[in-house]
Amino acid sequence: MVVVQTPHQLTDLHNTGAGFLFNDLRKIVSYRVWGTLHRASCRHLLKMATGSSWTDKYWFLTRQEALDWINRQNDPEGRQWRSCKKCSP
Numbered sequence: 001m002v003v004v005q006t007p008h009q010l011t012d013l014h015n016t017g018a019g020f021l022f023n024d025l026r027k028i029v030s031y032r033v034w035g036t037l038h039r040a041s042c043r044h045l046l047k048m049a050t051g052s053s054w055t056d057k058y059w060f061l062t063r064q065e066a067l068d069w070i071n072r073q074n075d076p077e078g079r080q081w082r083s084c085k086k087c088s089p
């Protein structure tokens with residue numbers, strides 16, 4: 001697992017296209033889900049890289065690695081996470 005710390009790093013991961021990106025939304029209680037899983041190649045990564053707000057993001061080489069990490073997390077609000085409908089990770 002790699003913590004994605006900057007929009008530039010996120011753009012590089014998107015351009016490389018390998019692996020999976022989890023967008024952690026637990027700090028934003030207004031979202032209906034606590035996080036979203038994407039393929040690194042998903043165009044949503046570019047939107048995240050150019051957006052005005054930055055949330056915690058984690059990159060994983062394999063889907064299983066991502067799921068193992070996700071399943072160890074808890075959302076204080078009891079929300080679910082979801083897979084991106086666009087890229088179907």
Ligand SMILES: [Zn+2]
Nearest residue numbers: 038042084087
């Ligand atoms: Zn996606």
